[in-house]
Amino acid sequence: MEQYGIDLWADNNFIIAQGCVKVNYKSSPTLLEITNKIRKNDIRGPLLLRFPHLIDKQIRSIYTHFQRAIEENEYEGSFQAVFPLKVNQYPNFVQHLVKETIPYNYGLEAGSKAELLLAMALNKIDAPLTVNGFKDQNMIDLAFIAAGMGHDITITIEGLSELEQIIDAANRSEQKTLPNIGIRMRLHSLGSGIWAKSGGIASKFGLTSTELIEAMELLKAANLIENFTMIHFHIGSQIENINPLKKALREVGNLYAELIKMGSVRLRNINIGGGLAVEYSQHEQKLDKNYSLEEFSNDVVFLLKSIAVNKQVPQPNIFTESGRFIAAHHALLVAPVLELFSHDYQEKSIRLKEENPPLVTELNELFLTINEHNAKEFLHDALDHLESLLTLFDLGYIDLLDRSNAEVITHLIIKKALYLLSDNKTPELNRLQVRLQERYLLNASFFQSMPDFWGLNQHFPIMPIHKLNTNAVRAATLWDISCDSDGEIPYNDNQPLKLHDVNLDEEEYFIAFFLLGAYQEVLGMKHNLFSRPTEITINITDEGYEISNMITSQSIESIIDDLGYDSDEILQSLKNKISLSKTLSSKEKDVMILQLINHLKENGYLQTVQ
Numbered sequence: 001m002e003q004y005g006i007d008l009w010a011d012n013n014f015i016i017a018q019g020c021v022k023v024n025y026k027s028s029p030t031l032l033e034i035t036n037k038i039r040k041n042d043i044r045g046p047l048l049l050r051f052p053h054l055i056d057k058q059i060r061s062i063y064t065h066f067q068r069a070i071e072e073n074e075y076e077g078s079f080q081a082v083f084p085l086k087v088n089q090y091p092n093f094v095q096h097l098v099k100e101t102i103p104y105n106y107g108l109e110a111g112s113k114a115e116l117l118l119a120m121a122l123n124k125i126d127a128p129l130t131v132n133g134f135k136d137q138n139m140i141d142l143a144f145i146a147a148g149m150g151h152d153i154t155i156t157i158e159g160l161s162e163l164e165q166i167i168d169a170a171n172r173s174e175q176k177t178l179p180n181i182g183i184r185m186r187l188h189s190l191g192s193g194i195w196a197k198s199g200g201i202a203s204k205f206g207l208t209s210t211e212l213i214e215a216m217e218l219l220k221a222a223n224l225i226e227n228f229t230m231i232h233f234h235i236g237s238q239i240e241n242i243n244p245l246k247k248a249l250r251e252v253g254n255l256y257a258e259l260i261k262m263g264s265v266r267l268r269n270i271n272i273g274g275g276l277a278v279e280y281s282q283h284e285q286k287l288d289k290n291y292s293l294e295e296f297s298n299d300v301v302f303l304l305k306s307i308a309v310n311k312q313v314p315q316p317n318i319f320t321e322s323g324r325f326i327a328a329h330h331a332l333l334v335a336p337v338l339e340l341f342s343h344d345y346q347e348k349s350i351r352l353k354e355e356n357p358p359l360v361t362e363l364n365e366l367f368l369t370i371n372e373h374n375a376k377e378f379l380h381d382a383l384d385h386l387e388s389l390l391t392l393f394d395l396g397y398i399d400l401l402d403r404s405n406a407e408v409i410t411h412l413i414i415k416k417a418l419y420l421l422s423d424n425k426t427p428e429l430n431r432l433q434v435r436l437q438e439r440y441l442l443n444a445s446f447f448q449s450m451p452d453f454w455g456l457n458q459h460f461p462i463m464p465i466h467k468l469n470t471n472a473v474r475a476a477t478l479w480d481i482s483c484d485s486d487g488e489i490p491y492n493d494n495q496p497l498k499l500h501d502v503n504l505d506e507e508e509y510f511i512a513f514f515l516l517g518a519y520q521e522v523l524g525m526k527h528n529l530f531s532r533p534t535e536i537t538i539n540i541t542d543e544g545y546e547i548s549n550m551i552t553s554q555s556i557e558s559i560i561d562d563l564g565y566d567s568d569e570i571l572q573s574l575k576n577k578i579s580l581s582k583t584l585s586s587k588e589k590d591v592m593i594l595q596l597i598n599h600l601k602e603n604g605y606l607q608t609v610q
């Protein structure tokens with residue numbers, strides 16, 4: 001049976017049992033029972049399911065691994081972490097994260113004024129708070145206010161002009177506690193992967209070695225050297241290969257030691273940014289990363305220790321800003337399949353005449369007598385006959401009904417042959433799979449729910465949540481309901497996705513997309529005005545599970561308002577057009593107006609029952 005690479009990407013969070021995907025925790029409910037329960041409330045579109053226990057698991061995992069590496073290496077610095085809000089700012093994620101991580105003193109990282117204000121409101125007062133990104137005077141003022149409130153805040157400067165602004169603000173301020181200052185390093189070591197642009201000499205962020213020397217002079221002259229406590233780097237998201245990180249750590253470890261030697265008396269923290277990768281791959285031959293968290297934490301601790309010991313400086317406290325690693329696992333999307341598009345290629349669509357062209361009769365013979373032994377030969381004959389029949393059609397010798405019969409019968413022969421030869425995967429058979437591919441139309445928008453697929457070709461694990469004890473035989477292309485040909489996940493021979501042959505008149509079929517908890521939600525686009533899917537938090541208990549924090553998908557009316565229209569005016573204009581109609585009775589008019597009001601209150605996803 002098809003396993004969809006669940007052993008590679010699911011990290012044991014989800015398992016297959018009795019043909020269904022189960023949440024592998026406490027009472028282990030299936031995703032199907034959760035989906036069905038939510039859909040009982042008349043919810044038809046895609047569902048974004050959040051599992052808070054998977055947020056906790058990732059946080060526990062990063063702290064435990066670093067703690068273990070610290071003990072094994074007899075490391076003298078500490079480990080601390082902040083969550084970068086840009087990865088997921090949604091309340092049902094962040095509020096849980098802040099509430100459940102008190103024992104760890106886990107903090108937040110902000111990269112804009114809006115994120116900083118959120119962080120100042122939500123972060124525990126003694127947990128670290130870091131600020132990155134480009135800053136104006138207002139953002140610096142906010143950081144001063146945060147320090148005044150008592151937050152342990154560090155502003156990381158991206159360039160010298162920001163440092164000058166901070167020095168000005170400090171000169172003007174009469175506050176007793178000022179924010180700490182961090183400096184982002186511009187490393188010569190490069191990152192790797194599609195998100196690699198954050199590292200390297202040409203990167204958008206950080207100070208060069210010459211600028212660092214200047215920064216030290218400015219800090220000393222302003223009497224702020226004691227506020228300089230952290231250096232920071234971030235070589236890019238989803239680091240696939242551990243080697244560039246090791247190079248960066250060596251460079252940063254030495255920069256740290258040099259800066260201390262130059263008089264940075266309170267510099268003790270190295271912030272290694274984010275980038276810890278998540279395994280998205282469903283295929284063993286194409287893994288996304290070449291290291292484990294164990295190796296990652298060992299390398300960081302070991303390298304920073306050896307440089308500090310060598311250069312005789314204090315061993316630094318290690319900060320991380322991992323976002324993807326913490327957030328990706330907790331959220332998934334369940335999308336109902338609305339339609340299978342090649343269903344017309346069925347036996348019942350064969351419409352043989354009394355008298356058929358000889359090649360069609362032969363095709364039909366092949367179809368009726370194909371078996372395990374002759375499958376390959378019959379398959380070749382059928383493909384050959386189809387070629388000839390299509391040529392005959394172009395020349396006007398056979399009619400549309402003959403052509404349709406030829407196409408349907410050949411399709412059925414290929415399907416049968418592939419089934420009979422399924423243990424025998426030759427390149428030729430794989431190519432034929434593509435010809436047979438089925439198009440599954442999903443009640444979802446890929447632009448909204450997995451924008452990195454559209455923008456970066458990022459692959460997310462995809463699998464049905466049930467029927468897993470029956471053979472998935474159809475090579476699948478997935479279509480979303482947006483009117484855009486990019487709203488398609490095409491069948492890919494290198495990473496084949498096989499789905500089930502289902503009859504939607506008789507049963508429902510649900511496809512899930514996993515690892516969507518990092519970046520996808522806030523990057524999601526309202527293309528075609530499809531809004532965020534209905535979101536639900538699911539707490540798994542020993543006895544079952546609890547559904548909470550349901551936020552139904554945004555209504556059409558409210559999306560219209562977001563665009564800058566006034567939905568009342570839009571409704572008024574619709575009403576006016578109805579009232580001016582010369583063909584409708586006044587009763588019909590009243591009914592239609594009521595219908596329109598209801599439609600505006602609905603969300604845009606298809607309300608079809610499947």
Ligand SMILES: *Cc1c(COP(=O)(O)O)cnc(C)c1O
Nearest residue numbers: 234237238274275321322323324
């Ligand atoms: C985006 C970002 C992160 C988070 O990176 P992940 O790959 O999600 O762990 C951390 N630090 C900085 C400065 C960032 O810009």
